[in-house]
Amino acid sequence: MVTILITGGAGFIGSNFVRLFNKKINAIVFDKLTYAGNPENLSGVDRIFVQGDIADRNALENVIAEHKPTAIVNFAAETHVDRSIYGDTGEFVRTNVVGVQTLLEVMRAHPEITRLVQVSTDEVYGDTALDSRQMFSELSPVRPSSPYSASKAAGDLLCLAYRRTYDTPVIITRGSNTYGPYHYPEKIIPLFILKMLEGKQMPVYGIGANIRDWMFVEDHCRGVLAVLEHGKLGEIYNISADQYQSNLEVARMIAKAFGKGDEAIEFVTDRPGHDLRYAPDASKIKAELGWLPTVQFEEGLAKTIEWFKNNQAWLSKIK
Numbered sequence: 001m002v003t004i005l006i007t008g009g010a011g012f013i014g015s016n017f018v019r020l021f022n023k024k025i026n027a028i029v030f031d032k033l034t035y036a037g038n039p040e041n042l043s044g045v046d047r048i049f050v051q052g053d054i055a056d057r058n059a060l061e062n063v064i065a066e067h068k069p070t071a072i073v074n075f076a077a078e079t080h081v082d083r084s085i086y087g088d089t090g091e092f093v094r095t096n097v098v099g100v101q102t103l104l105e106v107m108r109a110h111p112e113i114t115r116l117v118q119v120s121t122d123e124v125y126g127d128t129a130l131d132s133r134q135m136f137s138e139l140s141p142v143r144p145s146s147p148y149s150a151s152k153a154a155g156d157l158l159c160l161a162y163r164r165t166y167d168t169p170v171i172i173t174r175g176s177n178t179y180g181p182y183h184y185p186e187k188i189i190p191l192f193i194l195k196m197l198e199g200k201q202m203p204v205y206g207i208g209a210n211i212r213d214w215m216f217v218e219d220h221c222r223g224v225l226a227v228l229e230h231g232k233l234g235e236i237y238n239i240s241a242d243q244y245q246s247n248l249e250v251a252r253m254i255a256k257a258f259g260k261g262d263e264a265i266e267f268v269t270d271r272p273g274h275d276l277r278y279a280p281d282a283s284k285i286k287a288e289l290g291w292l293p294t295v296q297f298e299e300g301l302a303k304t305i306e307w308f309k310n311n312q313a314w315l316s317k318i319k
Contacts, residue, residue: 208248
């Protein structure tokens, strides 16, 4: 069984990755445990846990010396757009840029680590018009709109530069909007479910027209594993489900699941620079690695709502 260092492994996507593949890999979870990192996300899972910051070179060196991973998957990131706009942008730069650069330097010092998968986001491409048919491939330019997506784009560019300059064995994935169990309730789907559980209205930005490609977390994790195992070094792979819904459509589906209608929706002032529509093209990972999404949005949303209903103790602790 291979030993993989999973940075950010106590967060949403990272913990789902560890849960899904814990019989396949020996997971060394390395997580700073910020507000969105939660050891309970890994309860009942065989893994080794080490608390640490990816921007801390010494901490990384210590965990590598002790556990000797052969690959790293980096899920560690500050990810919430609103926090990057209204909060401390420096935290995003520290983790998403300095942290990635630190990981890349560690890779240079440890040639026995043969792969670094940098888990990024389709938000680095920026947006397109709501009625556009434009799709973003891995060759599309990056045009980030928020401090969050700009910091992720910067991390990606560092990865590509280290690959070109030092031949660092790095691969980048860019996933679309992901949802599912263990999702911290600041993002739209878990937030809306939480509001319904509390008997409150769901806050929808603007008129709710913004469109996203929604992907169930297990499909995203299977895409990352496919890239880890079979992806070509130095390449970028979009991972997306081609399942588009507007924010208003998502809100209405969640309201319906709770026996509610539009009275459960509250339209609020839009955030600055709100991207209109993301449109990642996942043709490359499908053709080269055989990955395909398996969970339709309606099915995945129902599973997610049911999970949150059955895990309100988890919710109450993190609230």
